[in-house]
Amino acid sequence: MIENVLHSAIVMTTPVLLAAIGGLVNRIGGIVNIGLDSMMLGGALIAIILASQTGSWGVALVGAAGVGALLGLLMSLCVTRLKADEIIVGLGFNILVAGLVRFFLKTAYGSSGTLRLPDVARLPRIEIPVIADIPYLGAILSGHDPLTWAAWILVPVTVWFLRRTRLGLRLRAAGAAPQASRALGLSPLRLRDASTVFAGLLAGLAGAYLSIGVVGIFNEGITAGRGFIALAAFYFGRNRPWPTALCALLFGFFDALQIRLQGRGIPAELIQTLPYAMVIVVLTFMAIATRRARALKA
């Protein structure tokens, strides 16, 4: 039972972690991405269609990443070039893409909401010999797919990228001091666009993970607000990759636990509210701490 929960906690973490890393990089570049959920939904749909038609999970992932990146680019251009408010545009994208997806499902497949396709190529699982047999550790490390590994490898890579690379520094400058970065001859808008494209790409993969990694069917509610949970994770992790990842893991654990606890007297709906409530609490404590620090200085 504990091993099962541990394993499915890691599984449920992957989509949130992927989208959260994307959103984190996006936010450091200066855009709060409320549209992550729409990019996940688009990615999930394309992934299952391609996985069924081509029989290749690799093609499906590339397609999902491409759709997410395209949605990210469109959203970013609205914000950076048309000076649209990022929050409204993000909410607009969520409504628009949800509508488009359902419109497409009805028009192309005559189905409302759910899409079952034959021969969906699922993500392969990587069994690690020896470790797979060790109690607990085997459940945590073995039997996961490439996307899960990629998501966790991305965490230290993001730390390194933001801290040690020239591009990472420029991205931070574009987000924190766009005018100064423009004065240095950089193009903060282009960097911002690139960061949103990256966020969309990862969110698209997160969606693909849900449709061809976890269940193998597509449903219009497949994201279940995970784009917003990802938002919660990087707010909670205060834009730092490791705390963000831990947060995604915590939410993944809640998710796994809630599935386990169904029918055991603890209402799943109440557990679902926890990530969201935690964000409000953390933001409050952060604000109080900032205020105290300011009061000490004065």
Place this chain on the structure above:
Amino acid sequence: MSAVAAEQSSSRLQAALAIALPLVLAFAGTAVLLGLAGHNPVEVYRLLIVESFGGTRRIAATLSAATPLMLTGLATAIAFRAGAFNVGVEGCVYVGGLAAAYIGFTFVGLPAAILLPLALATGLVVGSLWMLVPGVLKARLDVDEVVTTLMLNFIAISLTAYLVNGPLLAPGSANSATPMVDAAARLPRLMPPSTLNAGFLIAVALLLLYWLWGKRTALGFETRLAGLNPRFATASGIDVPGLIIKMMLLSGAIGGLAGAVHALGNVGRFVSGFSPGYGFAGIAVALLGRGSAIGIFLAAILFGALAASGATIQLFSDVPIEIVNVLQGMVMIFAVARFGWIMSKKRGAA
């Protein structure tokens, strides 16, 4: 024409263009989508107009669908005006709707003159209290209200889903819904058999009050000032944090009322998935209406018409009703996009 008059008419033209452009772009974008899906966009739009405005019954259906949107649009606009970016009206619709329904099916036997106002007031108060935390956090600690109100939406949806699946589930009912409210708690129908009810009159009255409030009262002026330039407002002796809390509470109250009107006027109870995104559509309504009373009224009617006719054209033709969501999302995106740079470029070239 004198130079001043010419300038005035050109600025008025620009204002009209600013309102019309998002609509034109959204309809054009949707037309492309319809064309790609093999429908004739002109025919679909003609059907939409006929189905929403052709005849008294259809107009009544449109106004009925527009009622919750007028309220959520107003709720959003009030917070925006004070400079608070409230995206949590959806949550208020949920908690307000459930609270009003609870009163409506619990205190059965009370006369309508007491029960109906009581249920409406409860929805209003609960919606208002739902915005207390983000309002206070924003005003006193400068906590980003966008994030807190967005998170509260999800909490409201899950919390109400828990309540209608557990403690408040109608006895003997398998689907997650409360019992029907007492007949005395129903908002009276204005034109039966249409669902148009007294909630429409409440919404119009509130929009009128909003218009008067913005024009004639000191509080309305102070609120606008605080929204436009909080530092100047503070320097002029206005208590900006206090104002933000007040306006967030007011915004939540109207959002809660929207839920109450939907529960007591249309649905007759609270069911899970209660609001088809009224709170989010309210943001589009407030933006498209540029925060003015008449603008909100017209934008709500537009979206109400789309919702009402979208359902019927799905029956007559095979155009999916989701076309309404597509239009809504596009309006939202284009309403905040500034196309000014295109014009300024052209002017520079001339």
